[in-house]
Amino acid sequence: MSGPRIPRNSHAIYRAVNRIFEGISSPPQGDYHEVVRYMNEELPRFEQVDSSYLILGSYRDAYGRRLREFANCLNMPTNAESIVLGDTIDLDTAVVPEFDIKINLLSEAADYIAGVYEKESGGESPELGVVRALFVNKTVAFPRDYTGLTRDSLETREDIIQAALAVYYADFDHIESKQRVAEKKKEEIASLLTVAQEEGIEITERELTDLIKERQSDIDESPAEYSWVHLNFFKRFEAMSQCHSWTTMAELRDRADEMPGPERPRWETEFNVGMFQDE
Template sequence: MGGPSVPPNAGKIMAAVQRALRGLDVGSTEATRILSWANSETPAIYDRDQTAYLVLGSYRDPYLRRVRTVCDRLNRRYGTYAFLIGDLVDIDLPRLPEFRVKFHITATLSDYVAAVFEQDAGGEVNELGKLGETEYFEKAYVLPRAYHWETEANLTNRRAVLAAGAQLMAATDIDGEAKSTALEALVDRANQAGVDITVDTLQSELKEQGIEAPSYSWVHLNDFRLFELHGRCYPWTTNEELLDATDGLPGSPRPNWEQQ
């Protein structure tokens, strides 16, 4: 009986493993398991007749439902295969950080990466850092819930100013004094953009209307802004907006009858 089959792109896969492990030596048994896993789990990813999307996000409820919404929406397109790392079987690498290995392999083989964000805690936080600081940045798109960068160009109306204010108030890594200073700067930019509002009015309306925003840190907001400047940030608030944002991602379109 012959040994396990080796995938045609074994070299590319093992290079991804080396990136994941920062050059750590991989034993022969581990390498065999990795290649055997890739041979059975990844052919649909690198099939050149279709567009492959790695979809990232929180696996906790209720966030997972929206991550799967994005995945399912993408899979309605012609010739598209969208998937979650969590849906792939385990490799059985007790010595190694297996998720890192699977992440780098699948991100390497995929045509695009779409990441859904709704909070500043959980595994998706690390995924945002990986996307922003690695070669995967060029193929990655982020879909952050209720993200709103507070520049004049984005402060087109009172509602936009309130959304930006809510995001500032929800930030997790700045104190009250810093938030007050940020709100003052936001109001100045809003006034320059033609929206007549004061800090006191902004705070009162946020309290009265109960506007909520995810508790992103400044680090995450800056990463979202980087993607926004590159035209690859798709903010959303409602489930319908999330579907619209997903439809705006590159790749094959959905069938015409699906878009009626």
């Protein structure tokens, strides 16, 4: 009988374990056991594929559903595997923080890391800080409604879209009539289209209206807001061509193609349905 197999990424796992126990002189034996249990439960999936992905973000409610839909897009090639950090097993440790175990082991073991961001609060903030500090070269950020670190004017198509969404979701509490609120929003959006035309930005009223309707149907929320720290992190990834903004779920699904690794299957190009129909 052969001995235990050495994982292909054993050096990365060794680095992760060293960080997990760094500064802790004598952790309880149970903590060691939990680290080993986590490795045995979660890491083998990364051993069986050519491209592996760790998915970070918000794991609850509608945010979690969108995050997992993005992960499913990455899973489409048979030789790829994605793991959502928030979906991994719970650990029972006495001293070592559970988060340290998960983020270090999964980030080291994964070939690539994808962070899907929609807000500035919650656990995604410390996760973003860890991957920026330790794994920036293999991380790609996908912030919703992100248009840049600072923007003093409407310069791009994305700027026009975000401004239109901000107008659409504005309260206009000072206007009592619902009809007048609708008229006011229409006027504001029309002015944005005028600016777009003046700046040479190609977007039509129909395109803008359709996009707002699509956004309302699947993400009925005002544009995401981020702290200055978040924006600086995104700017860093953007400078490395590793930051891709999105507005609707259709765009987020398409953004999966921005991740390195195997191409997603395009079944429609492989065969014609008519081939399987009786003449």
